[in-house]
Amino acid sequence: MDLTLYVWRQKGPDSRGRLEEYRAKNISPDMSFLEMLDVVNEGLIKSGDEPIAFDNDCREGICGMCSQAVNGVPHGPQKKTTICQLHMRHFRDGDTIYIEPWRAKAFPVIKDLIVDRSALDRIMQSGGYVSVHTGGVPDANTVAVPKSDADAAMDAAECIGCGACVAACPNGSAMLFTAAKVAHLAKLPQGQVESSVRVCMMTDAMLNEGFGSCGNHYECQAVCPKGINVQFIAKLNREFIKAQIKK
Amino acid sequence: MILDGKCPSGPLAYKWSKHRQEMKLVNPANKRKFRIIVVGTGLAGSSAAASLGELGYNVEAFCYQDSPRRAHSIAAQGGINAAKNYPNDGDSIFRLFHDTIKGGDFRSREANVYRLAEVSNSIIDQCVAQGVPFARDYAGYLDNRSFGGAQVSRTFYARGQTGQQLLLGAYSALSRQIKAGTVRLHTRTEMLDLVIVDGEAKGVTVRDLVTGAIKTYAADAVCLCTGGYANVFYLSTNAMGNNVTAAYRAYKKGAFFANPCYTQIHPTCIPMTGNHQSKLTLMSESLRNDGRVWVSKIRGDRRPPHEIPEDERDYYLERKYPSFGNLAPRDISSRAAKEVCDEGYGVGASGRGVYLDFADAICRIGEDKIRERYGNLFEMYEKITGEDAYKQPMRMYPAPHYAMGGLWVDYNLQSNLPGLFVLGEANFSDHGANRLGASALMQGLADGYFILPYTIADYLARTKPGKVNTGRPEFIKSMEDSETLTKKLLSINGNKTVNEFHRELGSIMWEHVGMARSTESLTKALNLIPGLREEFWKNVRVTGSEAELNQELEKAGRVADFLEFGELLAIDALHRNESCGGHFRTEYQTADGEAMRDDEKFCYVAAWESKGPGRGPELHKEPLAYENVGLAVRSYK
Numbered sequence: 001m002d003l004t005l006y007v008w009r010q011k012g013p014d015s016r017g018r019l020e021e022y023r024a025k026n027i028s029p030d031m032s033f034l035e036m037l038d039v040v041n042e043g044l045i046k047s048g049d050e051p052i053a054f055d056n057d058c059r060e061g062i063c064g065m066c067s068q069a070v071n072g073v074p075h076g077p078q079k080k081t082t083i084c085q086l087h088m089r090h091f092r093d094g095d096t097i098y099i100e101p102w103r104a105k106a107f108p109v110i111k112d113l114i115v116d117r118s119a120l121d122r123i124m125q126s127g128g129y130v131s132v133h134t135g136g137v138p139d140a141n142t143v144a145v146p147k148s149d150a151d152a153a154m155d156a157a158e159c160i161g162c163g164a165c166v167a168a169c170p171n172g173s174a175m176l177f178t179a180a181k182v183a184h185l186a187k188l189p190q191g192q193v194e195s196s197v198r199v200c201m202m203t204d205a206m207l208n209e210g211f212g213s214c215g216n217h218y219e220c221q222a223v224c225p226k227g228i229n230v231q232f233i234a235k236l237n238r239e240f241i242k243a244q245i246k247k
Numbered sequence: 248m249i250l251d252g253k254c255p256s257g258p259l260a261y262k263w264s265k266h267r268q269e270m271k272l273v274n275p276a277n278k279r280k281f282r283i284i285v286v287g288t289g290l291a292g293s294s295a296a297a298s299l300g301e302l303g304y305n306v307e308a309f310c311y312q313d314s315p316r317r318a319h320s321i322a323a324q325g326g327i328n329a330a331k332n333y334p335n336d337g338d339s340i341f342r343l344f345h346d347t348i349k350g351g352d353f354r355s356r357e358a359n360v361y362r363l364a365e366v367s368n369s370i371i372d373q374c375v376a377q378g379v380p381f382a383r384d385y386a387g388y389l390d391n392r393s394f395g396g397a398q399v400s401r402t403f404y405a406r407g408q409t410g411q412q413l414l415l416g417a418y419s420a421l422s423r424q425i426k427a428g429t430v431r432l433h434t435r436t437e438m439l440d441l442v443i444v445d446g447e448a449k450g451v452t453v454r455d456l457v458t459g460a461i462k463t464y465a466a467d468a469v470c471l472c473t474g475g476y477a478n479v480f481y482l483s484t485n486a487m488g489n490n491v492t493a494a495y496r497a498y499k500k501g502a503f504f505a506n507p508c509y510t511q512i513h514p515t516c517i518p519m520t521g522n523h524q525s526k527l528t529l530m531s532e533s534l535r536n537d538g539r540v541w542v543s544k545i546r547g548d549r550r551p552p553h554e555i556p557e558d559e560r561d562y563y564l565e566r567k568y569p570s571f572g573n574l575a576p577r578d579i580s581s582r583a584a585k586e587v588c589d590e591g592y593g594v595g596a597s598g599r600g601v602y603l604d605f606a607d608a609i610c611r612i613g614e615d616k617i618r619e620r621y622g623n624l625f626e627m628y629e630k631i632t633g634e635d636a637y638k639q640p641m642r643m644y645p646a647p648h649y650a651m652g653g654l655w656v657d658y659n660l661q662s663n664l665p666g667l668f669v670l671g672e673a674n675f676s677d678h679g680a681n682r683l684g685a686s687a688l689m690q691g692l693a694d695g696y697f698i699l700p701y702t703i704a705d706y707l708a709r710t711k712p713g714k715v716n717t718g719r720p721e722f723i724k725s726m727e728d729s730e731t732l733t734k735k736l737l738s739i740n741g742n743k744t745v746n747e748f749h750r751e752l753g754s755i756m757w758e759h760v761g762m763a764r765s766t767e768s769l770t771k772a773l774n775l776i777p778g779l780r781e782e783f784w785k786n787v788r789v790t791g792s793e794a795e796l797n798q799e800l801e802k803a804g805r806v807a808d809f810l811e812f813g814e815l816l817a818i819d820a821l822h823r824n825e826s827c828g829g830h831f832r833t834e835y836q837t838a839d840g841e842a843m844r845d846d847e848k849f850c851y852v853a854a855w856e857s858k859g860p861g862r863g864p865e866l867h868k869e870p871l872a873y874e875n876v877g878l879a880v881r882s883y884k
Contacts, residue, residue: 012795030520032631038525038746045744045799050790053798055313057486059526061627062411063317078630085630110457111796118434121314125426129419130378134298134696135369137376141333144387154380154405157412161316190378 001027001093005040007052008100010109013116017109019098029089033076034059034066036088037099053112061085061225064160067167068113069100074164074223082162082225102167106174106210117163119209120177127201128181130190143189153187156180158226165220165228171212176220178206179236180228186239196243203240250503250854250869253657254358259875260340263362266658267701271708278303280712282466283703284451286438286493288315290410290688291671292472293417294695300429301420302700307464308421308430309453311437311488311801316418319474319486320691323410324531324624325394326402327374327688329367334391338399340364345876347686350396350576351651351679352828352844353878354509354852356871358658359676366697367689371403373696377416381405392620394684395532396576396883402685407531407623413688417695437801438493439729441469441500441667442721448497448667449715452725454733456801459794461729463722465715468666468703471497472695475650475672477510479809479816480761481753483647484516484529490805491812494654494673498815502662503854503867505675506652507812508820511682511829512762513648514580517631517641518600527646528631530603530624532684535573537608537617538641540564540580542601546591552602552640563587571883578681578829578842579883581645585762586840588644595642604640645762649687651678651829652819655854655869659702660694663854666710668703670694675852680828733793736803741786745802748783752806752813755779760817765833769821773814780810815855815864822866825849846878 003024010017022044027036034056041051057065061082068083070076076086091097099113107115159180166174182199185191191198207213214233221230255266273281281304285296288310296308310318330343343364348355371389375381381403382390391400405412424430435456442450442463450465476491477483498504515530541560548555563583565572575583584601587593594600609617614637618625625636632642653675660668660676671691678686715722759772783806791797826835826842827849835843852869 028521028523031523032525035523035525039523042744042746045788045790046742048790051799053796057312057317057488058319058322059487060322060528061630062322062408063312063319063486064314064321065312065317080626081630085627087630087633089633114796117313121316121422121432121434124419125422129423130376131423132373132376132420133301134294134373134420134700137372140331140371140375140381141388145383146387147383147385150380150383150387153378154382154412157380157405157415158408160321160411161314184380185378188378188380190376 001029001088001091003027003091003094004096006096006098009052009112012111013108027088029087031088032059032084033070033086033088034084053114055114056084059084062160064162067102067115067162069102069167071098074102074167075225080225080227102163104166104172106172107163107166119211120161120163120174122209123174123178123202123205124181126205127194127198130185131194145188149187153184156184156187156228156232159228160226162225164223164225166211168219168223169212170217170219171215173214174206174209174211175214175233175236176224176228176230178202179232182239183232183235186235195239196246199236199239199243248867250655250663250852250867251657252356252869253659254356255658259357259361262358263365270701270705273704273708275303277712279305281305281707282307282713284464284466284469285309285472286451286470287318287472287474287673288421289318289320289472289474289671290414290417290691291695292318293414293421294692295470295472295670295699296430297417297420297424298696298700299703300424300427303429306424306430307433307466309433309436309438311435311456313434315421315432315434316415318414319489320414320688321411322486323688324407324529325533326392326404326409326685327370327413328394328401328685329371329403329689330364330401331368331371333389334400336399338401342399343367343401346397347677347683348679348876349881350681350683352681352842352881353679353846353850353873354827354871355677355679357873357875362698363677363690363693366693369697370689370692374413374416377419379405379412379416392533393536393574395535395574395580396683404533407533407621410688413692417692438473439496439804440725441497442725443500443664444715444719444721447665450717450722452729454729457796459797461726461733463717463726465717465722467707467710467712467714468668470668470670470699471654471673472670473673475653476812477647477650479752479813480647480756481749482519482524482527482757484513484527487526490808492805492808495808495812497654497667499857501857502664502667503655503856504652504815505655505852505854506819507816507855508823508830509651509680509828510647511577511649511651512581512645514577514584514645515603515643516646517628518595518597518644528627529646529648530628530641530643532577534603534621534624537620538573538603538605539607540573540601540603542587542592542594552604561592568883575883576681576683581762582831584643584645600642600644602640603643605636606640609637649682651675651680651682655852659705660699661702661706666706668699670699680830732804733800736787736789736800736807737793739785739787739789741788743786744788745799745806748779748787749802749806749809751779752776752810756813760813760820763831763833764820766821769817772817773821776810776814776817783807783810818864819853819855822853823849850878
């Protein structure tokens with residue numbers, strides 16, 4: 001199939017960006033979206049132009065590195081699918097596709113479709129862990145964890161940290177990302193001791209990084225490639241209130 | 248030279264504890280005077296950096312991705328082994344050790360493997376304490392499943408995302424140290440060179456992938472945790488950015504490269520669909536717990552799978568290996584798949600595929616149970632192929648997946664260059680000629696959490712902290728060399744893209760140095776690779792400049808190294824006149840097509856030393872002694 005692409009090109013963080021038009025020809029429906037971009041890039045290099053820069057690594061939907069909005073939707077049209085796992089069979093011959101980077105105040109563009117998501121790492125550094133030392137821990141089966149709790153913790157822990165939730169949110173909020181970590185650890189006995197400190201530190205960090213507040217739009221859940229549920233945001237709020245009362 | 252792995256003496260079960268008693272320590276007040284570089288933030292790198300930071304060392308951690316959490320350990324699906332014996336099915340440290348030695352086709356070091364089995368239990372304890380949400384049973388205790396090459400259930404898992412959860416655990420420990428200020432993190436930074444001062448590893452040269460700036464960092468020791476080299480085959484299950492550059496440039500600086508020909512081809516990957524393919528996707532080995540592998544008994548059968556009656560199906564793994572069946576180890580399952588496809592029984596449009604069928608398991612335990620166990624894998628399969636594996640069997644074909652070979656290290660994980668430590672997939676030490684499923688996660692975390700923190704102290708205690716700084720001529724030269732290389736790549740301005748070269752190299756490697764190798768095919772590869780390399784340096788086109796984010800330049804540097812490394816891999820494969828594990832030489836097989844080892848001549852680690860450009864590498868041998876397990880023909884029948 002043949003496609004028309006409008007791709008965001010931006011030389012660097014301080015330059016002005018704009019949408020450029022490209023043709024993608026002879027695209028096989030079995031290609032992934034990024035393989036389609038590979039084909040376009042090979043053509044650009046051959047003709048002496050600079051290829052489109054975009055983040056990607058594992059190309060199997062787990063590393064969270066790929067970050068493109070397709071026709072305005074982070075990770076594109078298919079539910080629960082990262083852009084690297086989106087295949088061209090979901091498009092039609094002659095389609096026009098708009099490809100843009102994540103748009104959020106806290107994610108400055110580095111080049112073309114590549115953004116800086118280190119703010120998410122700093123939220124994690126503020127308290128997204130159990131402060132356990134290497135060694136000196138009890139046998140793994142010392143504490144039984146109800147299966148339902150372990151499963152719920154896993155549902156939250158599946159977050160791949162791609163930032164689509166932020167890009168989709170009208171407020172550019174990182175609430176779902178932060179909530180996923182808070183809820184994952186709050187659901188497990190190992191996370192209890194620090195639960196109050198954790199939720200306060202992480203929400204503080206989130207606000208300091210320039211992310212907006214949650215307005216219950218639920219766009220985050222709609223685009224999350226792992227289907228992380230907005231109920232975890234409620235869990236974060238509950239944890240937060242609990243922590244405030246304790247104070 | 249005969250190499251010494253420096254394994255401690257004494258009975259196997261006491262070697263590690265004895266060694267820990269004998270190693271030197273660095274006192275807490277002195278630890279902060281030492282600086283340690285950790286390159287790579289996968290399971291090995293993150294766990295090492297976190298543990299070292301926690302002990303009080305100053306750590307500089309580097310990764311090429313935008314966050315440590317994106318390292319390719321994240322993609323490991325199935326699980327992590329440990330000798331907990333929770334299911335009460337007869338497991339023990341010795342049995343895990345024995346299975347791993349046997350799985351590795353008797354080409355790994357006994358002492359290392361035993362230590363690995365020994366610390367495996369601590370890893371599970373550690374991860375649970377970190378909040379890793381492992382699968383649990385209804386009583387709330389940890390659940391296990393089976394993996395290839397074992398007859399016990401010893402694999403702990405977190406759905407089909409065990410690697411992700413373990414890496415996030417290590418990443419959280421690392422994040423905690425970054426906040427504490429003991430670890431300084433450098434993301435989007437790639438190592439270009441190892442700096443050697445007076446014969447010891449004392450620093451690295453790196454490129455900031457955002458600004459393009461080339462910088463040097465000095466330290467008291469360097470740890471490479473930079474993963475494997477399966478991308479030498481171009482198409483593999485590795486991430487796009489995975490490369491051999493850090494390890495290979497250390498090799499060029501004098502570190503020995505051990506057993507490069509031991510590469511693992513994973514039996515269950517989604518078959519390729521066309522030339523556009525950029526990578527192959529693995530489907531966890533755990534699927535073989537419930538899936539049955541088969542092909543039609545009729546050559547070139549084009550009927551859809553549901554129209555092929557039961558008695559016309561060949562469940563060839565169950566037929567050939569009745570006691571292990573579908574859970575035969577990876578090397579054996581891969582070769583068996585290749586064989587049936589070579590004979591014309593392959594399925595799918597290309598004929599390079601076999602079925603992995605869940606119909607029986609769905610009948611037995613229901614679709615819901617299968618969904619609970621493998622839901623995310625079935626979804627992933629559906630996304631890539633557009634097929635529903637609950638309704639029709641998956642199509643699978645082997646693909647390059649893991650590198651058992653790597654930089655040579657002694658028992659302390661130290662290379663022949665003092666001060667250079669190599670962890671995880673980047674070293675060669677624990678998996679012999681074939682790695683068992685769920686053992687890579689175990690090794691990465693064992694090295695980082697529980698081995699390196701002890702062994703590095705033994706080295707540091709013998710050195711003076713802060714001995715060198717980046718003003719030394721060695722650092723300046725390394726930086727200049729890296730800049731020259733970068734400029735050279737950009738100046739060629741030829742007609743072929745980096746990807747085209749990589750793809751060509753990959754097809755040479757897959758065709759001639761892949762699942763089955765022969766003197767003839769290897770000689771051919773050794774003729775073809777230098778020609779391609781020469782063409783690369785005359786005709787590659789790298790767009791853009793060095794002073795910016797330039798992904799083509801990054802790729803070009805990596806492919807330049809693969810073009811040299813591929814040759815080393817083929818040289819090693821040609822010298823090893825035997826078949827063992829993942830290294831299968833068609834001349835050396837038994838009457839029924841199994842790998843035939845030659846323990847008389849090849850029971851050693853082949854460690855290659857670079858002799859500089861234009862000269863072949865020199866072989867050094869580390870003999871392998873088996874004192875606790877008898878060398879035997881590996882049988883899974």
